[in-house]
Amino acid sequence: MEEKQLPGFIMCVCTGKCPGFQAMDIWDFINQVRVELPVEYGFIHPQLCEEDGDRFLADFLKSHRKVVIGACAPNMQKKMFKDAFKEAGLDIEKDAVMLDIRDMTNEKAISVVEEALEKLGLEV
Numbered sequence: 001m002e003e004k005q006l007p008g009f010i011m012c013v014c015t016g017k018c019p020g021f022q023a024m025d026i027w028d029f030i031n032q033v034r035v036e037l038p039v040e041y042g043f044i045h046p047q048l049c050e051e052d053g054d055r056f057l058a059d060f061l062k063s064h065r066k067v068v069i070g071a072c073a074p075n076m077q078k079k080m081f082k083d084a085f086k087e088a089g090l091d092i093e094k095d096a097v098m099l100d101i102r103d104m105t106n107e108k109a110i111s112v113v114e115e116a117l118e119k120l121g122l123e124v
């Protein structure tokens with residue numbers, strides 16, 4: 001992976017029906033991430049831990065781009081996504097940053113993403 005490559009950002013919204021995302025406007029959030037923060041792109045997936053999410057990750061991870069995922073508990077994400085990363089030849093501990101952004105306002109969730117990007121050495 002190249003040093004200067006920006007990460008991709010995936011927000012998973014748990015089908016869009018989960019109460020955990022009702023405190024934020026998800027469209028304002030993802031637009032702010034993709035336009036204002038140092039990411040290559042940002043988008044929303046409806047349910048990453050379902051079978052089509054596995055198929056999506058199998059394709060997406062072929063780029064070998066570092067990825068930041070804003071979704072549910074990081075431990076759960078690691079369990080659910082570890083095989084996809086392994087199969088893509090990636091190390092989930094190094095090549096992914098999992099963030100829990102549930103039950104947050106837009107402002108709070110943005111600050112969590114900013115902090116994660118700063119930890120990756122990016123200027124926010």
Ligand code: SF4
Pocket residue numbers: 012013014015046047048049050071072073077080
């Ligand atoms: S990855 Fe997490 S946030 Fe996304 S659908 Fe599964 S449980 Fe919900």
